[in-house]
Amino acid sequence: MEEVKFKLDERKRGGFYIESDGKKVGEMVIGISETTLTVYHTEVDQEMEGKGFAKKMLDEMVGYAREKGLQVMPLCEYVLMQFRRHADEYEDIWKK
Template identity: 45%
Template sequence: MAEIKLELDEKQHGAFNLYDAETKIGEMAVAIRKDAITVYHTEVNENQAGKGYAKQLLDALVAHARDNNLKVIALCPYVHAQFTKHPEEYNDIWLRQE
């Protein structure tokens, strides 16, 4: 079973990393500041496609944002697409960029 870990450096840059056992199979690159989390990129290994792992990473991001009262800046095309398709699910955390 896959496990997601938020791993950040001292500047609060890093990723939600997805592991299968000890092997990293995906990531969602982020940077966290006081009141927002910027999402840059989501990627899952090609051989793991179609297993719902990107959605699991998105769910981890959303839960972290809500638990920590953060708004999400969705620069990642995948996250932006999901927020756009399902605004009712994400309006409370989505910080839209003009």
């Protein structure tokens, strides 16, 4: 089963990603400042769509933001759509 991994560089840029058979098949690109986690882009390989990978990365990102006390700025269309659809679920971390 594929699991979500997390990687940041020294400038606090990076993201959450999923590998399948050693190949990256999904990625959520983020940047972190003192109080904000900005999500720039979420992408899943076309042949892997529909398997819930984007939602898995979203859940990991939300958990990370809550754990670190960060507000999330969703510049990514997918994350913004999920935040709008489930506003009550993400209200505590959504930086509007």
